[in-house]
Amino acid sequence: MDWRWDFTFETVLPRILPGLWVTVEVTFLSFALSLVLGLFLMIARRSTIRPLSVAAGEFIEFMRGMPLVVVIFFLFFLLPEIGIFLAPFWTGVLAMGIYNAAPVAEILRGGLQAVPKGQWEAAHVLNYSTYRTWRQVILPQAVKPVVPGLGNLLILAFKETPLLSFVAVPEMLDAARRIASETYRFTEPLTVVGILFLILSLFSAVLIRLVERHLLTETRHGK
């Protein structure tokens, strides 16, 4: 096996680094979408309006049993059919955003269940409005237990982005494959992609650790 450093630095890196940026963008944009959708899904799931909670529950189950690639292909080929034309990048954001909304909803639900019933009752007898109950009492306590789970999901989302190369989103793997098909050299591009993913994952793991630590020191208490 011959490894060419000049090729790595002069051809591979300059062409893959823009893909790194796309990977980061897709991940964070889709994750932000997942958080919003997941919150609504969770609220819908907890709703006392039966059809709504059933629909939310079914949607979560459906997404759980579905490979992400299928969702990506589905949106990529189906949306134009119904007259919605999105750039591959935004199709990717949409697909991953919807896909990860289901686990986000489940994680949020877990965090909510971790808040004791007595906290709701205290807010009730202290005459808090529904908004104040959520804002002042429930959410501050529900956030801490969900951070590790959401962090985990964020790292998973990073690792899912190469699937978007199937629909020509110019992320890292897509760039690597293009280089490879033009030069017939696979070793350098794929290795660089691997290393960059490793760096991304380590970096986000550290970031999540910092957030956790921050939440922990901010509220030095057990239950």
Place this chain on the structure above:
Amino acid sequence: MANEKIRFEGVTKRFGALTVLDKLDLSINDGEVVTIIGPSGSGKTTVLRCLMTLESIEDGLIRIDGEPLNKMESEGRLVPASNAHLRRMRLKLGMVFQSFNLFPHLTVLQNCVEPPIFALGVTRDEARSRAQELLDMVGMGDKQAHYPAQLSGGQQQRVAIARTLAMQPEILVFDEPTSALDPETIEEVTSVIRSLAVKHSYTMLMVTHQIAFAHDISDRICFFDKGRIVEQGPPAAVIDAPTEARTQQFLRKVAQAR
């Protein structure tokens, strides 16, 4: 007769097939201290929870100062109470829980300052000075910056009492306030409640297993069994000389357990 503060009229509460409160009638006067005693599962706590609107009731009416609580008057008829009505009525009520239910993410001071700000709309300065006064009163003035988890059960319960008082209720409801406490810390809580009963004009409704404490502070004792009041009257009658066999049996058991 003194003014009637709280009135239960034929209040019935069911959980599925189980009837927890069976056409309960109970009237409590302004400033009166009433304690409910009785075996577990007799519906004692449910009385308090219905009053606090933590439970809905299947039948009957609860009135506070003559005004319906769980219903409201609309065009001369009683209709189910709106949330706005419930919130307005609850302003008169304050509850202390068995498990304290302090907000764990807030300091002692914040626990007593935030509720009046968010639910009564008082200014932060006003809420703060009143909270400090109340924390001094319950002997927790030097622990303002602590978090609940750093306090003993007795200390947490005293903070919870201060938080309840910060909402300036007229009626205080205590749900087994000492049941979750270590024996050594019970006294610090009962002494606070005692001073509230003696020195202040609150109407108080309490559930407790501390029979001697109930005897001390109550104007009236209600002995509850199977969702009904079996016997009620001044402590000297119900506790010292109960007439009902069921009451005698219960008090004997409690005395043996000690």
